[in-house]
Each structure stands twice: as C-alpha cells, then as structure tokens.
Amino acid sequence: MANTEATEPLLLGSEDPEAQKLRRQLKNRRLRRARSAPCNIIGDSPDTNCNIPEPRSESLFGNIHSSFRKVAMYYLILYLGIGSVVFYLVRDQLKGLKTNGVLDAIYFTVVTMTTVGYGDIVPDSNLTKLLACALVFSVMPLVGLILGKAADYLAEKQQVYLVKAMHKMHQQVGQRARYKFLLAFFLLLIMIIVGTVFLVAVEKLEVVDALYCVCSTLTTLGYGGKSFSTEAGRIFAVFWILAGTISLALVFLYIAELNTESREKAIVKLVLSRKMTILDLEEADLDGDGKVGAAEFIIYKLKDMGKISEEAISLLMQEFEELDVDQDGILSVSDLTGQVGNI
Amino acid sequence: MANTEATEPLLLGSEDPEAQKLRRQLKNRRLRRARSAPCNIIGDSPDTNCNIPEPRSESLFGNIHSSFRKVAMYYLILYLGIGSVVFYLVRDQLKGLKTNGVLDAIYFTVVTMTTVGYGDIVPDSNLTKLLACALVFSVMPLVGLILGKAADYLAEKQQVYLVKAMHKMHQQVGQRARYKFLLAFFLLLIMIIVGTVFLVAVEKLEVVDALYCVCSTLTTLGYGGKSFSTEAGRIFAVFWILAGTISLALVFLYIAELNTESREKAIVKLVLSRKMTILDLEEADLDGDGKVGAAEFIIYKLKDMGKISEEAISLLMQEFEELDVDQDGILSVSDLTGQVGNI
Numbered sequence: 001m002a003n004t005e006a007t008e009p010l011l012l013g014s015e016d017p018e019a020q021k022l023r024r025q026l027k028n029r030r031l032r033r034a035r036s037a038p039c040n041i042i043g044d045s046p047d048t049n050c051n052i053p054e055p056r057s058e059s060l061f062g063n064i065h066s067s068f069r070k071v072a073m074y075y076l077i078l079y080l081g082i083g084s085v086v087f088y089l090v091r092d093q094l095k096g097l098k099t100n101g102v103l104d105a106i107y108f109t110v111v112t113m114t115t116v117g118y119g120d121i122v123p124d125s126n127l128t129k130l131l132a133c134a135l136v137f138s139v140m141p142l143v144g145l146i147l148g149k150a151a152d153y154l155a156e157k158q159q160v161y162l163v164k165a166m167h168k169m170h171q172q173v174g175q176r177a178r179y180k181f182l183l184a185f186f187l188l189l190i191m192i193i194v195g196t197v198f199l200v201a202v203e204k205l206e207v208v209d210a211l212y213c214v215c216s217t218l219t220t221l222g223y224g225g226k227s228f229s230t231e232a233g234r235i236f237a238v239f240w241i242l243a244g245t246i247s248l249a250l251v252f253l254y255i256a257e258l259n260t261e262s263r264e265k266a267i268v269k270l271v272l273s274r275k276m277t278i279l280d281l282e283e284a285d286l287d288g289d290g291k292v293g294a295a296e297f298i299i300y301k302l303k304d305m306g307k308i309s310e311e312a313i314s315l316l317m318q319e320f321e322e323l324d325v326d327q328d329g330i331l332s333v334s335d336l337t338g339q340v341g342n343i
Numbered sequence: 344m345a346n347t348e349a350t351e352p353l354l355l356g357s358e359d360p361e362a363q364k365l366r367r368q369l370k371n372r373r374l375r376r377a378r379s380a381p382c383n384i385i386g387d388s389p390d391t392n393c394n395i396p397e398p399r400s401e402s403l404f405g406n407i408h409s410s411f412r413k414v415a416m417y418y419l420i421l422y423l424g425i426g427s428v429v430f431y432l433v434r435d436q437l438k439g440l441k442t443n444g445v446l447d448a449i450y451f452t453v454v455t456m457t458t459v460g461y462g463d464i465v466p467d468s469n470l471t472k473l474l475a476c477a478l479v480f481s482v483m484p485l486v487g488l489i490l491g492k493a494a495d496y497l498a499e500k501q502q503v504y505l506v507k508a509m510h511k512m513h514q515q516v517g518q519r520a521r522y523k524f525l526l527a528f529f530l531l532l533i534m535i536i537v538g539t540v541f542l543v544a545v546e547k548l549e550v551v552d553a554l555y556c557v558c559s560t561l562t563t564l565g566y567g568g569k570s571f572s573t574e575a576g577r578i579f580a581v582f583w584i585l586a587g588t589i590s591l592a593l594v595f596l597y598i599a600e601l602n603t604e605s606r607e608k609a610i611v612k613l614v615l616s617r618k619m620t621i622l623d624l625e626e627a628d629l630d631g632d633g634k635v636g637a638a639e640f641i642i643y644k645l646k647d648m649g650k651i652s653e654e655a656i657s658l659l660m661q662e663f664e665e666l667d668v669d670q671d672g673i674l675s676v677s678d679l680t681g682q683v684g685n686i
Contacts, residue, residue, distance in 0.1 A: 112564060119462050119567035126551040132566075133558035140562070140595075147493070148599040154494040155501060159652055166658040208469040215476035219483070221455060223475075224462035224567050252483075256491040276666060276679055284674075287637050292674040294630050295638035297666075298659040308645060309502055315509040316641040319615060323640075331627075331635040336619055 068149050075142050083109035083135050093128040096121035099231040107234040113139045114245050116217055119224035150253055154260055161261045162307070165268035177261040181254035188251050191218065191244040198240070203233050218244045271304045286317070287329055411492050418485050426452035426478055436471040439464035442574040450577040456482045457588050459560050462567035493596055497603055504604045505650070508611035520604040524597035531590040534561065538583055546576050561587045614647045629660070630672055 087094065088105035097120050098104050108121050112135050123129040161177075192214055199210035209226050216223050228237040284292045284300035292300075302308045321327075325335045430437065431448035440463050441447050451464050455478050466472040504520075535557055542553035552569050559566050571580040627635045627643035635643075645651045664670075668678045 115458070115562050115564045117460070117559065117564040117566045119565075122566045122568055123555070126549075129551055129555040132564075133555055136558060136562045136564050140591075144595050144598050147490075147595055148602055150490075151494045151497040151599055151603075155498045158498060159655070163652055163654045163658065166655065206469075208472055212466070212472040212476055215479060216460060219458050219479045220563060221458045221460035221475075221479050222462075222565065223460045223465045225465055248483075252487050252490055255487050256494055259491055260494075272662060276674070278676055278679065281674060281676065281679065286641075293636065293638060293672060294660055294663045294667075295636060295642050297663045297674055298629075298656060299638050299641055301659050301662070302645075302651060302655075308650060309506055311506045312502070312509060312645075313641055315506065316644050317637055319644070320637045320640045323619060324637075329636060331619070331624060331640055333621055333624065336621065336624070 068145075072142065072145065072149075075145075079113060079139065079142070080106065080109055083113065086131060086135075087128075090125075090128050090131065093123065093125035094121050095124040097229050099229075099234055103231060103234050106238055107228070109135065110238050110241050111222070112136055114241055115139075115220045116222035116241060116245075117220075118217075118222045118227045120227050120229065146249075150256075153253070154256055157257055157260050158264060161264035162268060162305070164261075165265040166272065177254065177257045181251070181258055184247060184250035184254050188218075188244070188247040191240065191247050195240055195244065198233075198236055199228075202236070203228060203230060214244075217241060218248050220245060267305050271301060274304075286313075289329070411488075415485065415488065415492075418488075422456060422482065422485070423449065423452055426456065429474060429478075430471075433468075433471050433474065436466065436468040437464050438467040440572050442572075442577055446574060446577050449581055450571070452478065453581050453584050454565070455479055457584055458482075458563045459565035459584060459588075460563075461560075461565045461570045463570050463572065489592075493599075496596070497599055500600055500603050501607060504607040505611060505648070507604075508608040509615065520597065520600045524594070524601055527590060527593035527597050531561075531587075531594050534583065534587040534590050538587065541576075541579055541583070542571075545579070546571060546573060557587075560584055561591050563588060610648050614644060617647075629656075632672070 084102070084106045086105075087108050088102055091098075091101050091105060094104070094108065104121060111118055111121075112132060115136065123132045157177075195214040195217070196207070196210045199205045199213055200207055203210075203226070205213065205226055213225070213227050215221070217227075228234050280300070281292050284296050286296045286299060299308070299313060303310065303313065320331065323335055324331055326332075427445070427448045429448075430451050431445055434441075434444050434448060437447070437451065447464060454461055454464075455475060458479065466475045500520075538557040538560070539550070539553045542548045542556055543550060546553075546569070548556065548569055556568070556570050558564070560570075571577050623643070624635050627639050629639045629642060642651070642656060646653065646656065663674065666678060667674055669675075
C-alpha cells in the first residue's frame with residue numbers, strides 16, 4: 001500500500017517551473033521519509049526486524065543545501081573575480097601600503113567584502129570610493145542569502161531534533177549538534193593560532209599586536225594599524241580572512257543549533273512524559289464522536305508541542321468538510337468520485 | 344468541552360524552574376489559540392457569527408519576543424556603560440583624533456561593538472589592545488543571541504504564514520511581511536540620507552566622501568579616512584551608527600521573512616489545490632481501517648506540506664499504541680484508568 005511513486009504523475013500538470021521545483025523538493029522529502037519510516041505501524045506487514053531508524057538529519061535536506069552551497073560559491077568566485085579585476089584597473093587611485101598589483105586588488109576585495117576594512121589600502125578618488133561602496137553593498141545579497149539559509153537550516157533542524165528527542169524517550173542516539181559546535185569552535189581556535197603565529201613569524205609583529213590584529217580581523221572590526229604588509233602576508237590573508245570569518249559564523253550557527261536541540265528536547269520531554277487525563281481526551285476528540293483515535297491523538301500531541309496551531313487544524317478541518325460530500329465524517333471513494341472522474 | 348484552564352494544575356508538579364517556564368510558554372500559546380480558534384468545528388456549538396479569525400501573528404509570541412528585547416536592551420546598556428567607563432579610564436593609552444574624554448570613550452565603544460572600527464581612535468598600548476579584543480569578543484554573545492532569535496522568529500513566522508496562506512484560499516488577508524520590509528527599507532534610506540546630510544553640513548565633507556563614509560559605516564566596513572571628528576559629530580555618530588546598523592539588519596530579517604511567506608504560500612497552494620485521489624486516500628489511512636477520518640486527513644495534509652515528518656508520526660503512533668491498553672485503536676477512559684487513579 002501507500003505507493004507514493006504511483007501518485008506522483010497525477011500531480012504534475014501544466015504548472016510553472018518554480019512550482020515544479022517545489023513539488024520535486026516536497027516529493028524528495030516524502031520519498032526519503034517513506035524509505036526510512038513506516039515500520040510495523042500501518043499494520044499490513046508485521047516486520048519483526050524493524051528498528052526505529054536513525055533520523056536522516058544530514059541527507060534529508062542535503063539536495064537543497066548543496067544547491068545553496070553551489071550558488072554561494074559561484075557568487076563568491078564571481079564577486080572576487082569582478083572585484084579584483086575592477087580594483088586592479090583602478091589601482092593607481094588606491095593609496096596605502098602596496099605590494100604586487102594583482103595581489104593587492106584581490107586583498108583589497110577580500111578585506112572589503114568581509115567588511116574587515118583594515119584601512120591599509122584605501123580608495124583615494126571619487127571613482128574608487130563609489131566603487132568601494134558598490135563592492136560592499138553588492139555583498140549584502142550574499143549575506144542575506146546566507147542568513148536566510150541559516151534560518152531555514154535551523155527550522156529544518158527543529159523537525160529533526162523533534163524526532164531525535166522522541167527517539168530518546170525510547171533509546172539513546174548520538175548528539176551531532178554538540179559535535180558540530182565543537183568542530184567549528186576547534187576550527188576557529190586553529191584560525192586564531194595560525195593567524196597569530198603567521199603575524200609574529202612573517203609580519204614580525206609583537207605577540208599582543210598579532211593577537212589584536214587577529215581579533216580585529218575575525219570579528220571584522222579592522223581598526224587598521226599593523227596588519228598584512230608583505231606579499232606573503234597578503235597571499236596568506238586572502239585565504240585566512242575568508243576561512244576565519246566563516247569559522248566564526250559557523251560557531252554562531254552551531255550555538256543556535258545547540259539551542260534548538262535542547263529546546264526541542266525539553267518540549268518533547270514535557271509533552272510526552274505528561275500523563276493523559278480525561279480532560280485531555282475530551283480536548284483531543286476532534287470530530288466530537290466521543291472517541292479518540294490514533295490520528296486524533298497524534299494531532300493533539302503535535303498541538304501540545306506547539307508544532308501546529310489550532311488555526312491550521314481548523315482550516316484543514318474546513319477543507320475536509322468541503323471534500324466530505326456526504327457529510328458522514330469519513331472521506332471515501334464516493335466523496336471523491338466527482339474529482340476522480342476528471343483524471 | 345475543552346477546558347484548558349482546568350487541566351493545567353494537573354501538569355504542574357515538582358519540576359525545575361526551566362521546565363515550568365517552558366510549560367507556561369506552551370500554555371500561553373495554547374490559551375491564546377484557544378481564545379481565537381475553535382469555531383464551529385468541534386461541533387457542539389453552531390456559532391453562526393463565527394468568522395475565521397485573523398491569525399494572531401504579532402501577539403502569539405509577543406511575550407517571548409518582548410522578554411528577548413528586554414534582555415538585549417539590558418545587555419546593550421551594560422555593555423556600553425562598562426565599555427565607556429573602562430576606555431575613559433585608559434583614555435591616555437588611545438591615540439588619534441580626540442574631542443571630549445567621556446564622549447570619545449562612548450564613541451570608541453560604539454564604533455568597536457558594531458565592528459565598524461574606523462580607526463580614527465585606536466588602542467596604543469598592550470593593555471588597551473587586549474581590552475579592545477575583550478570588548479569586541481564580548482559583543483559576540485549578543486550577536487549570537489540576536490541571530491538565534493531571528494531564526495526563532497522566522498520559524499514562528501513559518502507557522503503564521505502557513506495559516507495565512509490557508510486563509511488566502513478562502514478569503515483575502517493583508518500582507519504584513521511586505522509592509523514590514525518596506526518600513527525597514529525606508530528607515531535605512533532615511534539613515535543614509537540623514538548621515539550624508541550631517542557629514543556634509545557638520546563635518547564639512549564632500550558629498551562623495553560623506554556617502555562613502557555612510558556606506559562604510561552601515562556595512563560595518565569602516566576603512567577609516569574621513570569620519571566623525573567634531574564633538575557634535577561624535578554625539579550624532581553614537582546614535583546614528585547604532586540605528587543605522589540595526590536598520591540594515593532589519594532589512595535582512597524582513598527579506599528573509601518575505602521569502603518565508605512566499606514559500607509557505609507556494610507550499611499551501613500546491614498541497615491544498617491538489618486533488619485527492621484514491622491512492623492518496625489509501626496513503627492517508629493511518630490506522631489501516633479502510634476509512635479516512637478528519638484527523639487522518641489533517642495529518643496527511645500536514646505531512647504533504649512538509650510540516651511534520653513521517654518519523655515523528657510513527658513515534659507518536661507508537662506512543663498511542665502504548666497508551667491504548669486494550670488495543671482497540673481507540674483511547675478511552677478505561678485505557679487511562681491506571682493513570683487517572685494516580686492523580
């Protein structure tokens with residue numbers, strides 16, 4: 001039963017590409033779930049080997065995230081390319097400590113796009129000042145894209161951690177969020193150490209000056225003062241600034257994920273450990289027939305966990321009543337006949 | 344029916360304050376919803392004046408957001424206060440363009456905490472360099488807090504826009520997301536204009552230099568060069584920098600919200616406009632009794648919209664089966680007797 005594949009062709013009509021893309025995404029999610037989930041529950045195959053599967057947290061939305069990574073990467077390369085070429089062409093209108101022409105243009109672009117802005121090379125004409133404004137404002141869509149994706153990621157994780165926390169009521173599962181946070185934190189530490197050592201060894205800074213430069217770079221503060229003035233230093237800086245600021249951003253992301261995880265855990269613990277009372281039964285009885293079936297129980301618990309609002313349920317209920325032509329509270333083939341006839 | 348208030352006292356046991364707080368939040372959500380939602384649906388009070396209520400998007404999580412705003416505000420004031428006092432005390436170890444001692448300390452703190460870092464006043468000793476590092480790193484928790492809250496906000500909005508989009512299938516409702524975005528964008532424009540005019544009029548900059556300084560401030564780039572060098576300029580800067588960077592952040596947030604809204608709309612349109620087929624009916628039949636009740640229909644649609652995963656449903660189903668002692672597929676008072684007896 002429940003052959004998702006077979007129903008799909010019916011869905012694809014003459015619709016715009018955007019809707020088709022969305023449909024594919026939703027379909028992917030359903031298919032992936034279908035592969036991992038229904039287990040001794042629908043009832044027609046008492047599969048005794050069936051364990052509760054580990055949530056497919058990583059692969060579930062893998063397609064969406066990888067396509068985002070591709071877009072962000074293209075944007076970054078295009079941005080760095082165009083920025084570097086433009087500022088190489090107007091390199092005579094930049095003032096400050098200069099090394100190699102091409103390298104300085106790339107270095108200036110990176111220092112600008114990460115909003116570090118040391119001030120060791122600055123625009124020195126109206127043209128370059130306006131170009132710098134354009135450069136820094138045109139990175140904003142990328143920042144917006146990244147923040148939006150981070151929010152999506154966390155929203156998806158909320159679902160994943162809900163499931164994980166429910167599993168936890170039954171069995172132990174690993175903690176990926178803490179692991180990812182530690183990894184990002186470790187990466188940031190390495191960036192701090194590598195940057196400090198480099199500045200001391202190659203740029204010949206004092207240790208405090210080196211630490212100060214590292215701090216002011218990773219936080220994108222960039223007061224100026226001593227930074228990367230040698231050719232080797234600027235080659236290093238181009239990679240190190242990008243990697244360092246990304247590390248800090250990842251630390252933030254995974255802290256937020258840790259919070260999401262612990263909150264979902266708390267909600268699940270609260271709601272699932274709560275004993276059902278007679279009043280709960282009354283409240284759960286959606287169709288008012290005095291009986292609480294499995295589906296009504298599930299909706300009640302979802303509502304209790306704040307996963308779905310009363311209003312959304314009301315509106316779906318309305319939808320159901322419109323479909324239920326014979327008003328018997330059950331959606332049957334006869335209710336659909338009018339529709340099915342069209343296909 | 345459904346007397347939420349009466350069931351609540353049963354829930355409050357001897358638990359830790361964190362759990363109680365969470366419980367109160369969940370309860371608040373449920374109570375608020377209960378006030379606005381159940382309407383001609385449970386079936387025992389055919390209220391003919393009942394319109395579909397406008398989603399309570401703003402007030403629903405108002406408590407949580409306002410407590411966050413309070414925390415963020417306290418943090419900001421404490422941060423500015425401590426930062427200003429500390430850098431006032433070590434003002435002799437800062438170099439650069441100075442005006443009034445107190446004002447410069449506040450100005451330096453704001454320029455540092457927003458990571459603008461013009462470089463017009465910079466640390467000039469090991470002590471002040473390390474203090475500046477501490478200052479800029481201690482703003483990171485606030486940034487993390489804000490980003491986390493922004494993600495929560497967007498996740499909640501996802502639910503709200505789901506409901507709004509479902510309403511739209513029936514009736515027209517206003518578009519708050521676009522309105523908020525335009526407001527933030529307008530605020531940002533005003534900040535840009537006010538900043539530019541001020542820099543031209545008071546700091547006597549060229550128009551291009553003023554625009555360049557505004558750009559490099561709002562994006563927190565802060566190359567240095569010409570910025571706020573007068574006393575009046577720095578008083579203005581303290582407020583303008585904070586307001587300006589917040590405006591830009593709000594523009595980002597509301598762009599993300601617009602995306603969320605349009606995606607939810609697309610999902611709802613796709614799923615609700617889709618015709619049910621016989622295969623859908625089979626898939627929706629959770630308990631496998633050959634009938635699709637209202638609750639099963641709702642779960643099927645929620646699953647279809649990607650709002651709840653198959654796994655979460657499986658686990659709740661398991662929960663149900665454990666509670667359903669007599670295995671008749673219905674949760675009745677007799678199933679609960681063992682539990683109810685304990686209360």
